[in-house]
Amino acid sequence: xxxxxxxxxxxxxxxVAFCKQDARETFRALLHYLPVSLAVREILRMRVLAERGTLxxxxxxxxxxxxxxxxxxxxxxxxxxxxxxxxxxxxxISDSELRLASLRLSSLGGEVLNFDISGSGRARxxxxxxxxxxxxxxNCSLEHVPRLEDALSNIRRYMAPDGELWxxxxxxxxxxxxxxxxxLGKLGHRxxxxxxxxxxxxxxxxxxxxxxxxxxxxxxxxxxxxxxALGSARGNRLAELWLPPALLSFLYKSIFGHYPARLSxxxxxxxxxxxxxYLDEVQxxxxxxxELEHPEVVExxxxxxxxxx
Numbered sequence: 001x002x003x004x005x006x007x008x009x010x011x012x013x014x015x016v017a018f019c020k021q022d023a024r025e026t027f028r029a030l031l032h033y034l035p036v037s038l039a040v041r042e043i044l045r046m047r048v049l050a051e052r053g054t055l056x057x058x059x060x061x062x063x064x065x066x067x068x069x070x071x072x073x074x075x076x077x078x079x080x081x082x083x084x085x086x087x088x089x090x091x092x093i094s095d096s097e098l099r100l101a102s103l104r105l106s107s108l109g110g111e112v113l114n115f116d117i118s119g120s121g122r123a124r125x126x127x128x129x130x131x132x133x134x135x136x137x138x139n140c141s142l143e144h145v146p147r148l149e150d151a152l153s154n155i156r157r158y159m160a161p162d163g164e165l166w167x168x169x170x171x172x173x174x175x176x177x178x179x180x181x182x183x184l185g186k187l188g189h190r191x192x193x194x195x196x197x198x199x200x201x202x203x204x205x206x207x208x209x210x211x212x213x214x215x216x217x218x219x220x221x222x223x224x225x226x227x228x229a230l231g232s233a234r235g236n237r238l239a240e241l242w243l244p245p246a247l248l249s250f251l252y253k254s255i256f257g258h259y260p261a262r263l264s265x266x267x268x269x270x271x272x273x274x275x276x277x278y279l280d281e282v283q284x285x286x287x288x289x290x291e292l293e294h295p296e297v298v299e300x301x302x303x304x305x306x307x308x309x
Contacts, residue, residue: 013054020050023283035246056134057087063141064090067101091115118147165304177236223304229297
């Protein structure tokens, strides 16, 4: 494990290098709250951003959820605590998620708002910040937005001219990585397709596109983009293996408003040792590839800047 020091936060930026410095401790922090299956995916996105070292602020997180992502991503290597999220504005349309995000991020300098990025009638709470955000993150959120073009148009309005946008979206064949789906394929494509469609319905995926379609949509909105792919065979097997208990955690959260962290933590944390090979892949960056059609790819990481006029 690397012992080099991560870059420190500076005025106008957030230090997000923790995952690259110590993937194991990053994963441990995620497991304190998230189901294993979700933590396996979340650390992929963190690793992509950690490669940047810092992210410029003001920063807009579209679909911030419960705020755990930023609490973990901005951890300091020495202290194991967040180095702060000053300049972060998280928006979401779920009041229950925003309550959790406020508890996590407000004391760290962040701000959270109930706001619909697609502009479907809610109060336009960000209008005074048009052209202000130097970084915009949409972490597996835009695939759930029915009015995608409106969302992308508004994001561009809120970005600074020299800002950058990071999208994390599922690859269209992400469920093809499931061993169960591959086995069902022996019974016929309709059977395996129904199984994959069940998961897309569960996760409410409105937009599942190949990389070239995402590039076309983004270029039509005035962006230039670079696309990387995320995934690994080890990570995919882990995510699938721990999917059944994740479903129980989803059900618990839908009832009580939060994951059963205290109940599940004693069972999850001892698993870290058995996941070390995957975490080594994460720390080395082997889970990031330019092979967009690789059979183990589950997500795309898309970095965009505004096209110069």
